Amino acid sequence: MTNEAEVLAALEKPLAVYALQQRVDPSSKSTDALQDLLMRMRAAGKVKFDIKTGKWSRA
Numbered sequence: 001m002t003n004e005a006e007v008l009a010a011l012e013k014p015l016a017v018y019a020l021q022q023r024v025d026p027s028s029k030s031t032d033a034l035q036d037l038l039m040r041m042r043a044a045g046k047v048k049f050d051i052k053t054g055k056w057s058r059a
Contacts, residue, residue, distance in 0.1 A: 002034055004041055011047065014055035 002024050010023040017031050017038070024034065038056055041047045048059045 002037055007037065007041065008058060011056060011058050014050065014057040016055050020056060
């Protein structure tokens with residue numbers, strides 16, 4: 001299971017969901033749990049999503 005600290009540590013530069021998953025939890029087959037976590041973190045103001053590039057970054 002991925003946690004917020006691991007995601008923030010992996011976001012040293014903006015990354016797409018799949019690239020982020022490969023850094024945080026490469027054994028996972030689905031990105032659903034990571035996307036759910038990213039959406040909760042975005043609502044809390046911890047990360048942001050750039051719609052033009054499709055990448056997540058720290059807020």
